[in-house]
Amino acid sequence: MRRKLVAGNWKMHGSHTTNAELLSGIIGSGPYGCDVAVCVPFPYLSETAVTLARSQIRWGAQDCSKHEQGAYTGEVSVGMLVEFGCRYVIVGHSERRQFHAEGDQLVADKAKAALSRGVTPIVCVGETLAQREAGETESVVKRQLSAVIHTLGHCAGEMVVAYEPVWAIGTGRTATPEQAQAVHALLRAQLRAATPQADAMKILYGGSVKPDNASTLFGQADIDGGLIGGASLKASDFVAICRAAG
């Protein structure tokens, strides 16, 4: 049985004060029966690393550069993340695809850069509402994942995949467990065709996961935890979601 992972995506939220309260609430309610991580804004990596150092909670970033170093103003390399003890980095979040025009190949290159330094990429895929209504969900998520699979090659089994329907992110509109499971099963099948590790890989669901819908979502055969946005900013909600995962 796959151990579940619940990863918080703080997005561009936080302050020294609120981060300390949030992390203390998460640490204080552990241990958890699943893997737990928080993906924080870059400026807070250092304090997060210090605060979580003696806990079982892991931490990560929300993006990285595909480059190792160089004249790339504003970018942050995976090598830098490693210096802060990052275990995860989110790549291909729909907000990066939408607001920063990140395409499939760039996302794949970022995932490769992460794995090359031992950081696990959480690779986000997901369709927009228009794409779902046009019956394109399967082709969109397969295209997005395919680029990463091909770029990672024999390392593909080391990534975490997150299915995040764009229409469910931050909208309060969650995919039904059946809708989510159907896509997760497609992604698992695609991974099986690519790597012998497919059945051990985690495929997270993200999109308005809350304490009251988490256990039903996490009870689906191919849903191995969640990528949590809004509900990861309130300790009691995030803790409840982690408990629903195991």
Ligand code: PEP
């Ligand atoms: C996300 O941003 O990855 C996300 C899933 O957000 P929310 O939980 O707020 O929908």
